Amino acid sequence: MKGSTSSNCLLLLLIVCFSTSFNLRCARAADPTDGFTLVPLSDGNFVLQKPYNLPLADRYSDASGVRKFWVYTNDKPFQSGSGTRPRTEGLDYSSGIWQFEGYAYVPKGTSGVTIMQIHGASEGATTLQLRIYDGDMKYYKFDVVATDLYDKWFRLNVIHDVDEGKITVFINGVKKYVVNDQGPGDLYFKCGVYAAPENSSKYMESRWKNIKIYKK
Template sequence: MMNVILIFSLVCLLFGPTVNGAAVNASYEAADGAQDPPTIGWTQVPFSYYIQKPWDLDLSERYHYDAATDTHTMWVYNTDKPFKEGNTTDPRTEMRWYNEYSTGEHMWEADVYIEEGSVGSSVMQILRINRPAGTPATDIMLVVHPDNTVRRYFSDPNGALIKSNVYNNWWNLKVAHNADDGTIRVYADDELVLTVEDRGPATRHFKNGVYGVEGRSETKFRNLKYWVK
């Protein structure tokens, strides 16, 4: 029995995936009867970002990172100023990802915790930074609603439901974008909950945090990952 354990441990060390900044290939098989995770066939790669926050405040007044738990906490008030002086967009505290793309398949992932009372804030979006004139600024936005849900913005009647009972609970969110065929898939706790088309060709990047708000909004993110195909 001891020899079996030693052999198994050696195999894990030699062939098991690593995270913490190294590339990871999700290519294992699910147990009998279990659904394959959405990350099967994807490769985890490093990502980088900077924080957009009210221009007149110190970063620590709207953002905190706990290295021990890998948790990013962001909050914002509806009375806050925009992220740039003279800008007219809504208040925000967001991670603006540097990883930009116009082709290929890209997936954003995180565990998400939304504080009760947060309303009207976008917690994740795909922003179109270089796009044809007259086309929308985002491919998708996921927004907190007062009925304790996260829903897609700009969809009828009240937004396609992504997740219920989001307040004060950790849950996993994945947003996968195939920029080649224009398909976006959203997963809540590894369940496919939405498939939509993007808004056409563009160069874009991921964002997450709190953007736009009624009163005060706060959201935590941990285990952030960037996957590609």
């Protein structure tokens, strides 16, 4: 993830970490998860980062299966001296076909924030960022992926075919966006809140439940 030059920004991070290597073809399916195998996850697969000067409970909660992440633009980074922007985010892989699934909720007012990304690329820090701007989801700050997502739960599936260099995004089981990835790297999924480099709202929040990882 590319950072900001600002020194007074929080990094709150949820990372799903899991390692393996596969090399299979992607098959079309009626549901995004058809043909995929669920990857078992434990608490050890999730890593949280928070403002270095605050307890975790001040920026993260996990109740009744819902993980809630929130940050402010003036929060501290995850460690002293970091220039990264505020974020909350999710599995290490290097080849094959992998899929992230989660149910997300973004309250009205949260804007200029990445809610899901794939870390790792040939150049730069990420190969995918899905950002929320005024209730719409965009690929970085460019193409619109989906609209009118405020104040409702929606299912997000992201398939990364590493060997073919393709990423496919589904919202509520419907294919919404296909894009080339940005080359190999230290790949893993992230979800939560990460302030964009520009035009971030003062308060940023996302909620997540039923986070799963699949492979082929």
